[in-house]
Amino acid sequence: MFAEPKPLGQRGLDWLKLHAVNLTGLKKRSSVQERLLFAEECLPAILRSAEAPFAADGNWWLKSDEPWQTLGVCLEIRDALNYGGNPEDFLSSLPVHQDGSCNGLQHYAALGRLDFTNGFFYTRPLLP
Numbered sequence: 001m002f003a004e005p006k007p008l009g010q011r012g013l014d015w016l017k018l019h020a021v022n023l024t025g026l027k028k029r030s031s032v033q034e035r036l037l038f039a040e041e042c043l044p045a046i047l048r049s050a051e052a053p054f055a056a057d058g059n060w061w062l063k064s065d066e067p068w069q070t071l072g073v074c075l076e077i078r079d080a081l082n083y084g085g086n087p088e089d090f091l092s093s094l095p096v097h098q099d100g101s102c103n104g105l106q107h108y109a110a111l112g113r114l115d116f117t118n119g120f121f122y123t124r125p126l127l128p
Helices: 012-024 032-051 067-081 103-112 115-121
Strands: none
Touching: 012 032, 012 067, 032 067
């Protein structure tokens, strides 16, 4: 499934940034928009981590809950931003984790097409 890279598309770079922040564990209770703003603030540190992961100023990824996965997404973000064309055309095969809160209830709500649960179990799209 992930052996065949796919273009990032319109929102793919945002999903990579969101994935980087999610892996750190620093903004678990923050909204998606707050996490994306945090990712933008951390972008210089993310890029330094990709360029020199073991340098004193490139160890942002080491403070993560999942450091090796975080380093992997730092490298992917760097490669997408340095891609010769548009980052939307960058081919990525990195899996991005999705929100996993209330998983069982989310499945039941989706199967039952229950509209009243949308606000409770995050069954709406996260990014506009």
